[in-house]
Amino acid sequence: MSAPRIRTAVAVGLLLAALAACGDTGALRGAGPTATAMSPDRLWPDLRPASSPAWDYDDGEAELMRGVTAPGEDIHKLNPVAVVRAEITQHPDEYTGGKATYYETTRRMADCADGAARGRCPVLKPYYRDLTGDGRDDLTLGFRLLPGNQTAVRVYTFESGRLVQVMSNDDAVTGVELAGRSVIVRSPSDVAGYEYRFQWTWDPDQRVMLLTHDEMLRTGARNDAEHRSAPPSRPPRPSPSVSPSASGP
Structure with missing residues (x-):
């Protein structure tokens, strides 16, 4: 027998001996008792269905951004500051009116x-990813809503040469992630050790990003000071009613 074969035989023998010493035969082992599967119980089957949503949210709406263009519809060539200025112009009551909610954002522009x-510019770094599935990058943009502790998160895409806002969310934000065709916004909860997570996903039929997941998830213990530092702007919300219509020029 050659030397390589002798070394191989010795190695296999040692391995088998080790397995025998551990008493492991390689057979399948049980993982313990499994919880019994239970079917859902439908409550109040005679309850009359609601005919309209309990709250009216301005979510799931597309908005044309007037006067904002880019050569060849290349969204990378947009000026993010110009996009935010367009929103400020189109919503004077929120940004520039006598009782504007976010007057400080306008001043800081x-x-x-x-x-x-x-x-001190309130406009955050822009990010680019194809969220609509048309093979072209879309723009995810954020800017600080001042005064206050909120962040505006927006998504824009080009449609027929026009820049359209297809997602709009304002909230106290602790993090934003892009995953596939979705934008995930994390917000602080008033329950210690938990956070809200809202997932917005592109819907090709409505041609907007819809709120598809709204949940409270455990993040681990937080101390009281941390817990009070960034209160949420609102409790968890139900999925919004959808009115996907881009305003004309």
């Missing part, structure tokens, strides 16, 4: 001369 994510 003057600090955006050097572009987004520079100095």
